[in-house]
Amino acid sequence: MAGGGNDKFSVLLPTYNERENLPLVVWLLARTFRDSGTDFEIIIIDDGSPDGTQEIAEQLEKIYGSDKILLRPRARKLGLGTAYIHGMKHATGNFIVIMDADLSHHPKFIPEFIRKQKEGNFDIVSGTRYKGNGGVYGWDLKRKLISRGANFLTQVLLRPGASDLTGSFRLYRKEVLEKLMEKCVSKGYVFQMEMIVRARQLGYTIGEVPISFVDRVYGESKLGGNEIVSFLKGLLTLFATT
Amino acid sequence: MTKLGQWLCGLLLLGSAWAALAGLRLPAPLRQALLPLPVYLLVAFGCFSLATVGFRLATFNDCEEAAAELREHIRAARADLARRGLRC
Incomplete structure (x- = not known):
C-alpha cells in the first residue's frame, strides 16, 4: 500500500459552476485515497456559483461525512489565490493538494505525488504535462503550439528548475504553501508560475510527476487573446522583479 | 539579482568582450569572422x-x-x- 503513514492530505477544490464535475471529482478522490489507505479531507470553496454547485456540495457532505468533505463557500467570485488562503485556514492536513475541479486533473496521480514527495522529501511536488509520459488530451495544434512556445519562453527567461509552471496540480507541505501565499501577488496562470519561482527563491525543493491533462469534458475551456497578453505581462514582471 | 539583471550582465560581458576583440588589430580573416x-x-x-x-x-x-x-x-x-x- 502507498499509505501516507501519519500524514494527512487536504485537497483544496475551488469551484465556480462545477455542478456536473464536482461529484465526479470527489468520488474519484475518495476512492483514490481509500484504496491507498491515506488520511484525507476535501475542502470545497465555492464562489457563489449560480448553477447550484453549493447544493450538490451539500449532498456530497451528507454522503461522505462532514469530516471528509468541508464546505467553505464564499459569497462571490474572489479569485484563486484568496480561495487557497481561505481553504487553507480550515485545513487540518500537513500536506495540501491543489487541483482543478473540472476533471482535467485525475486524482489517480495523487498517490504518485505522495510517493515522489517521500522519495526526495520534497517541499513541493508538481504535476508536469511536459515530461515523461505526461501530456494533454483535447488540444488542437494551435493550443499545443501556444503552450509549448510559452513554456519555452518561460524556461529561457526564468530558468525555474521545473518543467510545468502554469499547471495547477500540485502537492505542497502546508507551511510551505502558507509561506508562498504570503509572497505571491499575481493572478491566473501567472499565479501558478509565481508560486514556483518564489519557491525556488526561498530554497524549497520541487519534485515532478508526469501527468496527463484531459481538457474539460464538460463546460468551456478558456484560452483567449486576453489570457495570452496577461500571461506575457506576468512573465515579464517576474523576469524583471525576481 | 533579478533574472533581467543576470541577462543584462551576461549580454554586457559578451558585448564588451566582442567590442574589445573588434578593437584589436587582428588578421583580416579573423576580423571578418568576428564582426x-x-x-x-x-x-x-x-x-x-x-x-x-x-x-x-x-x-x-x-x-x-x-x-x-x-x-x-x-x-x-x-x-x-x-x-x-x-x-x-
Missing part, C-alpha cells in the same frame, strides 16, 4: 528555439488512453453516486 558574430549567435539561438519548440510540439503526448479511462471512471462514478442517493 558579424553577434548576428550569427542571434540567428543560431533563433534556430535552436524554433527547433526545440517544433520538436516538443511534434512529440507532445496525446493522452487518448487517459481520456478513455476518465470516461470509464465517470460512468462508474455516476452509477455509484446515484446508488448513494445523489440527486443531480
Whole structure:
C-alpha cells in the first residue's frame, strides 16, 4: 500500500459552476485515497456559483461525512489565490493538494505525488504535462503550439528548475504553501508560475510527476487573446522583479 | 539579482568582450569572422528555439488512453453516486 503513514492530505477544490464535475471529482478522490489507505479531507470553496454547485456540495457532505468533505463557500467570485488562503485556514492536513475541479486533473496521480514527495522529501511536488509520459488530451495544434512556445519562453527567461509552471496540480507541505501565499501577488496562470519561482527563491525543493491533462469534458475551456497578453505581462514582471 | 539583471550582465560581458576583440588589430580573416558574430549567435539561438519548440510540439503526448479511462471512471462514478442517493 502507498499509505501516507501519519500524514494527512487536504485537497483544496475551488469551484465556480462545477455542478456536473464536482461529484465526479470527489468520488474519484475518495476512492483514490481509500484504496491507498491515506488520511484525507476535501475542502470545497465555492464562489457563489449560480448553477447550484453549493447544493450538490451539500449532498456530497451528507454522503461522505462532514469530516471528509468541508464546505467553505464564499459569497462571490474572489479569485484563486484568496480561495487557497481561505481553504487553507480550515485545513487540518500537513500536506495540501491543489487541483482543478473540472476533471482535467485525475486524482489517480495523487498517490504518485505522495510517493515522489517521500522519495526526495520534497517541499513541493508538481504535476508536469511536459515530461515523461505526461501530456494533454483535447488540444488542437494551435493550443499545443501556444503552450509549448510559452513554456519555452518561460524556461529561457526564468530558468525555474521545473518543467510545468502554469499547471495547477500540485502537492505542497502546508507551511510551505502558507509561506508562498504570503509572497505571491499575481493572478491566473501567472499565479501558478509565481508560486514556483518564489519557491525556488526561498530554497524549497520541487519534485515532478508526469501527468496527463484531459481538457474539460464538460463546460468551456478558456484560452483567449486576453489570457495570452496577461500571461506575457506576468512573465515579464517576474523576469524583471525576481 | 533579478533574472533581467543576470541577462543584462551576461549580454554586457559578451558585448564588451566582442567590442574589445573588434578593437584589436587582428588578421583580416579573423576580423571578418568576428564582426558579424553577434548576428550569427542571434540567428543560431533563433534556430535552436524554433527547433526545440517544433520538436516538443511534434512529440507532445496525446493522452487518448487517459481520456478513455476518465470516461470509464465517470460512468462508474455516476452509477455509484446515484446508488448513494445523489440527486443531480
